[in-house]
Amino acid sequence: MVATELEIIWRTPIGPLTGRITTKGIRLLEFGQPAAFPAGPAEVRMLERRGGGAAATQSHAEAAEKFLVNYFRGEPAAEPPALDWTGASDFDRKVWRACSRIGFGRTLTYGELAGAIGKPDAARAVGGAMGRNPLPILVPCHRVLARGRNRLGGFSGGLALKRWLLAHEGIDLK
DNA sequence: GACAGATGAAGGA
DNA sequence: TCCTTCATCTGTC
Numbered sequence: 001m002v003a004t005e006l007e008i009i010w011r012t013p014i015g016p017l018t019g020r021i022t023t024k025g026i027r028l029l030e031f032g033q034p035a036a037f038p039a040g041p042a043e044v045r046m047l048e049r050r051g052g053g054a055a056a057t058q059s060h061a062e063a064a065e066k067f068l069v070n071y072f073r074g075e076p077a078a079e080p081p082a083l084d085w086t087g088a089s090d091f092d093r094k095v096w097r098a099c100s101r102i103g104f105g106r107t108l109t110y111g112e113l114a115g116a117i118g119k120p121d122a123a124r125a126v127g128g129a130m131g132r133n134p135l136p137i138l139v140p141c142h143r144v145l146a147r148g149r150n151r152l153g154g155f156s157g158g159l160a161l162k163r164w165l166l167a168h169e170g171i172d173l174k
Numbered sequence: 175g176a177c178a179g180a181t182g183a184a185g186g187a
Numbered sequence: 188t189c190c191t192t193c194a195t196c197t198g199t200c
Contacts, residue, residue, distance in 0.1 A: 091197065110181055114196090125197040127180040132198085147182055154180025162180095 006052025006061055011045045013072050014164060017137075019064055023056040025082030026064050028134045031157045044069045064138070071137060074168070076104045083135055095129035102143045105169040109147055131156060142166060 006021040009032075016032030044065065052058070063081035070077045080100065085093050098116040102108055108116070110123040110130075119125075130141040136157055142165040146153040152173070155162035166173060 089198070114181090119196075121182090121194095122196045123181045124179065124195065125181090128178085128197065129180095131180055141180085144180080146180080152180085156180085159180095 004052050004054040004057055006057040007048075007050045008046060008061055008065075009048040010065065010068060011043075011047050012068065013043070014161060016047065017068070019061070021052065021057050021060045021064065022084050022086075023054050023060075024084040024086065025060050026135060026138060027084040027086070029136055029138060031136070031161065044072055067138065071104075072168075080138060083138060088132075091125065092129045092132055095126050096133060096135075096139045099130070099133075099141055099144060100139045102140055105171060107143045107145050107149055107166075107171060109145055109149060110153060111147060113144055127153065130154075137165070140165075143169075143171075 004023060005027075008019045008021065010017045010019065014031070018028075018030040018032065019026060020028040046065065052061075060082055063077075063079075067077045067081050083096075083100075085096065088096070094117045095113065098113055101116075110126045111120065114120055114122040114126045117126075126144075130144055131154065133139050133141045133156065136142065136155075142155055142162045144153065145151065150173070152159050152162055163173065
């Protein structure tokens, strides 16, 4: 059986964002061109849509769009969309779940996130899991900073983008 | 089993 | 402070 998959490209203030959605939830969120982050309107608009006719994928797509619209307006949705973590390891899922609980405008360190999943010494491994995160913004790995919160650490979409997202949430970095 | 990685702590200059 | 080194933990091949 082949899962019905829907692909949507949204225009966002940070450039095009591609989402892949299955009947289980959002499977992947990809940044388009990280080169430019214009101070454009805080508006999310669908540019393109391919495949996926199932009712479940439609509803996940709507939830994702609502979440993104609210996020870029600075008022995140109370309820995040369902996420499809098929194929991920247990450790990765634990890390991502803990990460997704970090509230808008708040930050944690890799060490603190490791502690949140009961493995305070696994900060290095948590960094690895963040790097494998297929759902930036939905799983807010940009809210995880290096020790002391005075270093960014890394970000799959690029540090400039991480800095933009943090500034958008009102987080002031030294 | 070896290696790599988005860390963290400690020690020295 | 800044830099280097080492310990630690997990995933991947």
